[in-house]
Amino acid sequence: MDIFFEGPVIWAQLDANMHLRHSAYGDFAAQARLNMLDHVGIKARDLLSLHLGPILFREEIIYHREVGPNDHVKVSCRISKSRKDGTRWSIRHEIFRQDGVKAATVNVDGAWMDTVKRKLGALPQELQEKFTTLPYSEDYVEE
Template identity: 55%
Template sequence: MQSNVYEGKVMWSHLDANGHMRHSAYADFASQARIAILEELGLDLGTFQRLKIGPILFREELFYLREVGINEQLRIDIALTKARPDGSRWSIRHDIYRADGAKAAVVHVDGAWMDLKLRKLTGLPEELQVLFNHMTRSEDYTEQPEK
């Protein structure tokens, strides 16, 4: 069963000079969470390499809400907020929580799939579209029109 949750621990390398999690570490956690959820869906790196396609981002937006320190356990909840019916374009929200339940950050990304050989945008093959469509949708999910 696919979940929409990823958990990870803040390490020394995630900290900035002020002793709290550096800005880019939030994006790193969100990225790792996305890859883990895609893998749970059956969209793993090996499949992408075999098909010579991969996810790309057009936009990444972060909202910092609470400080995060070393050795804190984080939970990242992921939800698809919008997508085209064929899954060729999509947006995902990552809500990052500290162990005490406080929401520490929100990361929004807009992305698509790239044909790595042609270096052009592409859609997913039909069998992968079916898998991608099992991603958890947000309460405010909207379907985007086809191109």
């Protein structure tokens, strides 16, 4: 399993029912994606200097089990689908509680955006090569 984020559930992430609020799952997944990119050498500061940023077209959260206060979560990330050139991609995240139970699955579809032109863009060749080293799901599909 490729874990790219581990951390505690804090008070501000709880809802009125005293479990992890719905939007916190997406926040954990977003941080795990950033950590995954960083792990292979695609640094946020480099993307910023290139005027590129990841954007999401879709985010789906499937809840499996509750996560409570003071729990600790681990988030895995794997590429589940992408174009050969990496311009569009899908990532599956699995969020686990500290007892190892899968609490949620987060699926996102995204692409790279040129933040100056405000249009879809592509990673430069050097970063594209790094992108291809990300972990892939067992059911990975190339578009």
